Amino acid sequence: MEPEAATGRAANTGPEPATETGPEPAAQAARHEASPASSRLGAVLAVLSIVLMAACLRPAATSLGPVLAEVEAAFGLQGWQAGLLTALPGAAYVVFGAVAFLVLRRLGMFRALLLCVVAIAVGLLVRVLGDSWAAFAGFTTLALAGMAMGNVVLPVYVKARFPTAQTRAVTVFMMALGLGAALPTLLTAPAADVLGGWRPGLGLWAALPVLALVVWLALRGLGPTPDLGARTPASSGARPRPITASRGVWALTLYFGLQSLHAYVQFGWAAQIYRDAGLDPVTAGLMVTIIVAGGIPGGFIAPQIVARGRHVRPVLVGYAIAAMGGYAGLLLAPTTLPWLWAVGLAVGGFSFPSALALITVRTRRPEVTARTSGFVQPVGYLLAAVGPLLLGVVLEATGSWEVPLVALLVLAGLMGLAAWIAGAPGSVDAELEPVRDADAADGVDAAAEDADVGGR
Template structure:
């Protein structure tokens, strides 16, 4: 059997790890973003009330919030590679269950999908911090770009697939099982080479509830997530009510997502020359604020505000993900910080579209809900000045009170 130099084997292993991380990232959004364009057909075929149909968008976010705090303890016990592989299996199972043409299968599969994605959301920043500590910005941007690009494609092809494929919208939602299976296979070598957790790692860090910096990172994650899910849920309707037809409004949402993907590619360069991330995060949040103010005062300039929101949103997403690694001292703390930020953050994100829609109904217009988003963006500008610098101390996760069992 031929032998290879150690450096060559190490390089091959790292390349396989990077590819595995990117394919995992590609699975973290398409099963979610493909639902919105099909929601009216799903509602009609299964005879769902509007509020019940809306749960298809809310349930995954609630699953993120519920599962995220448990991930660091599970990862320390089983190893992050094994846990992530198991999450991919759960995600695949969820897509398969959702393919069953019943309301129970649809909702049960959505919960499983949300649980599987929650684990990936928490573990990717931790794995990047552990294995690529000098390339956090670059790899975070890469996986955010892949995640955003596949999400945009999923929302764009959902309706065409449902129109031509046997099974209609069931197949449009279920076809993503192919990508999930690819991730299961490609990640399996990492399971075989997984390192056994040390006993001190199993004890791990509890979530850093006592850290002001951790709360700033959490607030930044939550506010940018709230903005993203409000935009993808309601922006087309806002544009339609300002005179844009439905087809054009759908394309404007695609423009928002495409610009966000392109912007995410530019963030690593900004991170390299910046001493810290306060200025980049603050400017990006201000750009978002400008986009919301534009919607408020000149909603007819739809294309401009789609681009502006994409510029700010794409940068803020990469920064929010990068903070989970950059603000952590080590991979264990990155996992704990990621769990805290994503559990609270996605609770906030789940409430955003509901409150936005409620304000629209109560006020019979879009001014009140858009003013709410201006307030959220202003809050994001403030927390960006704190979240962009410093390190969360392990002591902040070791409060003297009795453990709750959540890591």
């Protein structure tokens, strides 16, 4: 696998990626060529590390809901305390996702991901051992911090480690992410019944980051970890443009934020919408499971469509149309074919793996991938966090689901428009070409635009 990686780096128009032991990719590739068995083992461990670490990035958020009532009873929580626990994931995405790029630049790829995995493991395990609600919330926050930073850093590792196998690597990452979200939702409550309580039911998910840590350390023992590309040399007189100078980044941010808004609304309110329409709690919960489980096939299908670059924009808009169909069904006939509306929302949820895949595909160099991901995700999640709150306000003001569902229909249409813009050909790298001084900025912009149009 490493010889391929070396070839991919040589073909890259950007600077050579450095490892944490020094920028010597040619020597590194030669060492791996001399040991084919070590190279094959390294490739297997690299894929396994992606699977395990991606699966770690959701249980801290999705495992709590099925046993939230038991946690409330155990700690005697008031309503605001339970509400705070459910709001922590969104806050963690915004706060810790925003500093993930700085952590990556300071610690390097290996230590940054090591920090993420350790934080998740310690947080998931220790939070179930104490008798204090403050300790439970604190260690949940620690796990969510590792999860939020891993959201930003892990796609960069995928980009750097498999430069010539992007489609397969991103597909593996997204499928593992979907499983890591769906399985805790489905299995935490049954596991709590079998194991004797909510504490072991929640604590068992700490096994995932522990396994990921073992594999990550074993992979490190075989050689250095690919890292970010070097910065533009200061001697050239050039300076990098800010990430906000890219129109593509703003389009990706809007698309990511809107699809996250829909996901948060569905996870938080879909069951209540079904129950208010007349479904029993079990059936309503099953509908939500259908919506969440859509992340598994979506994690397989969506990244491949984005990475192959064929009919990307119409497909992305199609996901938004499916979501609009789901909301329209909930508005007009929620109990007639409830599973069909859930399937529509699940297909609309394919927008999440598509948005993450676009971050990887629309960037060439790992450092640009990191900067883009470090901006798009926190800002997008900040937009998403407002959605459920405003929906609750509108619901209380109107007393019915009619106005909120119409609003969600409109927002799904806006998501389709954002998807069309974000799915346009071109790369963020071209928009961020360094400039020598402020007076030259307009000329560089024009050149980047010309290159982009030519590439289309």
